[in-house]
Every structure is written in C-alpha cells, then in structure tokens.
Amino acid sequence: MGFLRSLQHNSYVEGVLTSLPVSLFSALILTCIITRIVTGMRSTIAQNQVDSVSKTPNRISYWIPWVGSALSFARDIEGTIRNGRDASGDGIISYRIGSSTYYVVNMPSLVQQIFAQKSATLSKQKVLEWFMKTAFDDKHATRDEHAAFHSHHTALNLMLKEDFINEATNKTARTVEREAARLITSAPQTTLEGKPLEPWEEAGKVAFNADGTFDANFYQLIVHYMGQIVIDMLWGKALIQNYPNLQSDMWDFDEGVHHMLTPLAKITVNGRRAIACRTRLTEAMHAWHEAVATTQHGEVPAKKWGALDDISQVMQDRVKVWVDSKASETLQKTNDVSVLWGVNVNSNKNVFWMLLQIYSRSELLSDIREEIAPYVGVSPAGERGPDGFPKLDIDVDGLCKHCPLLKASFYETMRINMSGLGIRQVIKDVALKESATDASQFGKKRPQSYTIPAGTTLVLANGTMQMDQRIFANPEEFMPERFIEEGSDARPKATMKNLHTFGGGLYKCKGRYFAEKEVLIFASSLLVMWDLAPTQGEEIAIPKMGYAGASRSPLKDIRVRLARRYN
Numbered sequence: 001m002g003f004l005r006s007l008q009h010n011s012y013v014e015g016v017l018t019s020l021p022v023s024l025f026s027a028l029i030l031t032c033i034i035t036r037i038v039t040g041m042r043s044t045i046a047q048n049q050v051d052s053v054s055k056t057p058n059r060i061s062y063w064i065p066w067v068g069s070a071l072s073f074a075r076d077i078e079g080t081i082r083n084g085r086d087a088s089g090d091g092i093i094s095y096r097i098g099s100s101t102y103y104v105v106n107m108p109s110l111v112q113q114i115f116a117q118k119s120a121t122l123s124k125q126k127v128l129e130w131f132m133k134t135a136f137d138d139k140h141a142t143r144d145e146h147a148a149f150h151s152h153h154t155a156l157n158l159m160l161k162e163d164f165i166n167e168a169t170n171k172t173a174r175t176v177e178r179e180a181a182r183l184i185t186s187a188p189q190t191t192l193e194g195k196p197l198e199p200w201e202e203a204g205k206v207a208f209n210a211d212g213t214f215d216a217n218f219y220q221l222i223v224h225y226m227g228q229i230v231i232d233m234l235w236g237k238a239l240i241q242n243y244p245n246l247q248s249d250m251w252d253f254d255e256g257v258h259h260m261l262t263p264l265a266k267i268t269v270n271g272r273r274a275i276a277c278r279t280r281l282t283e284a285m286h287a288w289h290e291a292v293a294t295t296q297h298g299e300v301p302a303k304k305w306g307a308l309d310d311i312s313q314v315m316q317d318r319v320k321v322w323v324d325s326k327a328s329e330t331l332q333k334t335n336d337v338s339v340l341w342g343v344n345v346n347s348n349k350n351v352f353w354m355l356l357q358i359y360s361r362s363e364l365l366s367d368i369r370e371e372i373a374p375y376v377g378v379s380p381a382g383e384r385g386p387d388g389f390p391k392l393d394i395d396v397d398g399l400c401k402h403c404p405l406l407k408a409s410f411y412e413t414m415r416i417n418m419s420g421l422g423i424r425q426v427i428k429d430v431a432l433k434e435s436a437t438d439a440s441q442f443g444k445k446r447p448q449s450y451t452i453p454a455g456t457t458l459v460l461a462n463g464t465m466q467m468d469q470r471i472f473a474n475p476e477e478f479m480p481e482r483f484i485e486e487g488s489d490a491r492p493k494a495t496m497k498n499l500h501t502f503g504g505g506l507y508k509c510k511g512r513y514f515a516e517k518e519v520l521i522f523a524s525s526l527l528v529m530w531d532l533a534p535t536q537g538e539e540i541a542i543p544k545m546g547y548a549g550a551s552r553s554p555l556k557d558i559r560v561r562l563a564r565r566y567n
C-alpha cells in the first residue's frame with residue numbers, strides 16, 4: 001500500500017493521470033513494451049523447439065501491435081529478412097504485418113518444394129492482379145477478365161517451344177553478327193558532323209575522341225542497344241519507328257516502378273515520370289495492337305505501319321488471342337506493356353552487369369575470350385556489315401554448349417544483381433520439410449518441417465538466399481567457377497544449382513530458354529568486338545546497385561571508354 005500511495009503522490013504519475021496526451025503516450029509506450037515482451041517470449045519458445053520434428057516458424061518479435069514488422073520492411077526489406085534469418089537459423093521465419101502473416105523462406109530445399117506445389121495450394125494469381133493494378137494501372141482488368149487473361153497467359157507458353165526458341169535465337173544471332181560492331185557506329189577517325197546518332201548512342205551520350213575511341217554511359221548504351229534489336233525482332237521494326245521514345249519511356253518507367261508500389265508514386269519525381277511514361281507506353285502498345293489486328297483481319301492499317309510482316313509468331317498469336325477472347329483495351333494494352341518490360345528488363349540489365357564484371361577482371365576476360373573464340377569471331381570470309389564494319393560469325397549451339405565459363409559468369413551476375421521476392425498466396429495448408437543437407441549446412445540439430453496455414457503468404461527471399469554464405473560461399477565475391485561442375489562426359493559444365501532467378505512453378509519465366517541464349521550471344525559478341533576501359537583511372541569501378549526487386553539498375557551510370565578491336 002505504501003508503494004501505491006507514494007505513486008499517487010509522485011508528480012509524474014499525477015501529471016499522467018491529469019493530462020490526456022501524456023496518458024495516451026504513456027499507454028502507447030507501455031503497450032509497445034508489453035507487445036515486445038510477449039512477441040519476444042513467443043519467438044524464444046518457437047526458437048527453442050530444436051528437437052521437435054515439426055516446428056512452429058519463429059515469428060520475429062516486434063514493438064507495435066498490428067503494425068508488426070511493417071516499418072522495418074518499408075525501411076530495408078532485405079536487411080530485415082537477413083537479420084531475422086540470422087537470428088533464427090531456420091528454413092522458415094514469419095513476420096506479422098497488419099492483419100497478415102508472411103512466412104519467409106530461406107532454405108533451398110524448401111524453395112524446390114514450393115515450386116512443385118499446384119496452384120490450388122500455392123497461388124500467384126492475387127499477387128499478379130495486385131501488381132498489374134499497381135504497377136500497370138490495369139484498373140483490375142486482370143482480375144475481372146479472367147478468361148481473356150488466362151488465354152493470353154497460355155499464349156505465352158509458345159515461348160517455351162522449340163519453334164519460338166529457334167526463330168528468336170537465329171534472328172537475334174544473325175542481327176548481332178551485323179550489329180556488334182555498330183554498338184557505336186562511327187568509322188574510326190571520321191568526323192561525325194551531320195551524322196545522326198543511333199537511338200542507343202543518343203541514350204548512352206556517346207562522345208567521339210580524337211584517338212578513335214568513344215566515351216559512353218555504359219548502362220544506357222547497353223540496355224537501349226539490346227532493346228532495339230530484341231524489340232524489333234519480336235514486335236517488328238514499325239513499333240519503334242512509330243514510337244521512337246518507346247525505349248526511353250520503358251527505361252524511365254523501370255526507374256520509377258518501385259515508387260508505384262508505394263503510396264508515394266504520385267508525389268515523387270521518379271514516380272510521376274514513370275506514370276507519364278506508362279501512359280505513353282500503353283498508347284503505343286494499343287496502337288500497335290490495333291494495326292496488327294487490322295492486318296490479321298485482312299484490312300490495311302495506317303500507312304505508317306507498313307507491311308507489318310516482320311513480327312514474331314508469338315506476338316502475332318497474342319494479338320489473335322486478345323481479339324478472339326474479346327479482351328478490353330485496358331487488359332490488352334497494360335498486359336502488352338508488362339510483357340514489353342519483362343522481355344527487356346532482366347536480360348538487358350544482366351548483360352550490362354556481366355560485361356562490367358568480366359571487363360574489370362583481365363584474367364577472366366582473357367579466359368573467356370579464349371573459350372568463346374571457336375564459336376564467336378570475325379567472319380573468316382571477311383564479310384562486312386551495312387556501315388562497312390567487320391561482321392561476326394556466331395555459332396550459337398557451340399557457344400551455349402561449350403562455354404561453361406561464359407555461362408557461369410551469367411549465372412554469377414544474376415546471383416549478385418537480382419534480388420526479387422517470390423510471393424505465393426497459401427490457399428491450402430502446406431507442409432514443407434528441410435532437407436538433411438540444408439539443415440546441417442544451417443547448423444541445425446535435425447531437419448524440421450513446418451505447416452504453413454491457408455490464408456497466409458509465403459515469401460521466397462531470393463536475394464537474401466543468393467547472398468547467404470552457407471548457400472554461396474564468399475557471397476560478395478564474383479566467382480563464376482562456383483557454378484561449374486563436371487558434366488556426365490567429364491567436361492566442365494555450368495549449372496544454376498540453387499539459383500532460381502527465373503522463378504519457378506506455373507509462372508516460371510517463359511522466356512528463359514531464349515533469354516540464356518540471348519544473353520550469351522550479346523555478351524560474347526561485344527566481348528569479341530570491343531575493348532573497355534574507365535574514362536578515368538586504371539580500373540573499372542563497378543557502380544553501386546539500386547533498389548532491390550528483380551534486376552537492379554546502377555545507382556549512377558558509369559562512363560566508360562570503348563575501343564574497336566577490329567576495323
């Protein structure tokens with residue numbers, strides 16, 4: 001009683017009792033402390049279940065009720081997951097955000113099991129609908145026009161078929177044979193007054209030096225250069241001809257797409273610019289669709305579209321699908337923009353990072369040049385391309401089958417550069433079990449299993465796993481050899497092992513077979529045709545990477561000096 005009485009006469013306690021704001025504030029602090037203690041105890045209890053066969057995933061403790069871990073996620077999603085993972089050491093941990101529970105997966109064997117589930121158990125549908133609404137402003141068309149969306153999605157399966165892979169690969173290789181030397185188009189020592197720059201040179205702010213070398217912003221140069229070739233190949237040349245700003249809109253949209261996923265999109269400069277770009281992109285993709293549909297209907301589109309006879313089969317088929325399924329304009333144009341973006345955003349950025357990683361290591365550069373020499377080289381017949389530059393000969397089959405170091409460098413680039421989160425809605429309870437190998441690698445007494453309840457969300461922390469010392473030793477180092485092993489014919493072979501940068505399951509990247517060949521074609525031909533050096537200093541400094549989420553862009557572009565190896 002003496003203690004309570006002394007509290008009553010304490011001036012602070014009196015103040016609390018008499019002042020409403022102070023009372024509320026004190027109540028809040030008290031609630032947070034209690035929440036932290038309770039969630040901390042619960043986390044410790046879960047953590048101590050080291051001997052049990054099945055385990056309740058450790059829910060990472062938090063301070064603010066209901067808000068849960070939302071603020072830490074908003075501040076630094078990768079760092080938050082990394083800290084939770086390290087604190088628990090388990091294959092799965094969980095987070096509370098608002099009224100939802102998120103189960104974050106950190107172990108390779110669990111990832112395999114998740115990819116193997118049917119969509120009736122784990123679904124990406126709702127996430128996709130949210131993404132199409134938030135990033136592409138589809139006004140819920142993906143959700144509401146289920147049948148038409150499904151037809152379009154099925155049409156994309158053509159990308160997995162031999163016909164598409166061969167058509168796309170051959171067209172790309174034949175174009176790159178001519179165009180590798182045209183990454184920068186001036187002939188050496190010529191004055192370029194009056195000669196218009198190519199769009200990719202314009203984007204890369206190419207400057208011509210007196211000694212015949214060129215300075216350029218490498219990121220912009222590479223992504224636009226590849227985009228021109230691949231967009232022309234898939235959608236036909238008339239698309240960019242009629243919408244010359246298509247690529248700058250697409251890359252500016254890409255810079256701002258993160259902002260769109262937050263309420264800040266309409267306020268930030270990047271967000272507002274991305275919204276304007278998105279509007280122009282959807283207009284372009286709708287106009288293109290209308291022109292192609294008109295041709296397919298046997299009529300003649302506006303003259304500016306020309307014959308439209310150079311469009312890939314897969315894009316032709318998608319136009320038919322939109323028309324046959326009576327898709328709304330909004331569904332068609334927003335999904336077409338998403339495909340345009342998806343085709344470019346990962347391959348092109350990976351080639352940029354891969355080239356920088358290789359060029360900045362002289363030993364690796366010469367090893368790769370030696371490895372690819374039998375398959376990519378200047379035309380032995382001395383053929384020349386349109387501007388009189390030497391043409392290349394590319395043997396795609398040999399390049400893809402017999403160049404493990406090049407291929408492993410691509411995988412290693414994706415491991416370091418890509419950081420997407422795979423998100424699945426849990427429709428039915430699902431049981432997942434750690435493998436014995438993973439459990440021992442994570443220092444656990446025994447492999448444990450987890451039951452993830454329906455109504456929650458599973459998150460594959462790809463970026464965090466790719467930088468986990470236990471899964472990839474010395475994760476900060478660029479070590480392509482980690483992906484090379486002995487093949488069945490006793491020759492070295494590159495395999496992706498625990499790298500899942502193409503996703504998995506029903507929604508696994510449909511362009512993956514083409515993408516790998518495409519990246520190897522572009523990277524190898526540029527390595528053969530060009531030397532690269534920094535514009536200042538001795539060494540190429542790899543720029544810092546921007547936002548996490550799929551493939552990252554550099555925080556700041558890098559200016560480099562390019563020199564032709566063949567004239």
Ligand code: HEM
Pocket residue numbers: 124153156159339342343344346347350414420422501502503504505506507508509510511512514515516518519
């Ligand atoms: C290095 C290059 C690439 C990487 C790393 C990559 C990665 C991905 C990833 C992670 C997804 C989502 C998968 C999921 O949700 O589980 C995806 C989807 C997709 N990608 Fe790629 N991609 C690349 C290049 C390409 C290319 C060149 C094309 C087309 C020519 C393409 C076409 C697609 C399509 C159509 C989808 C949607 C699949 C669906 O919704 O079912 N990708 N890609």
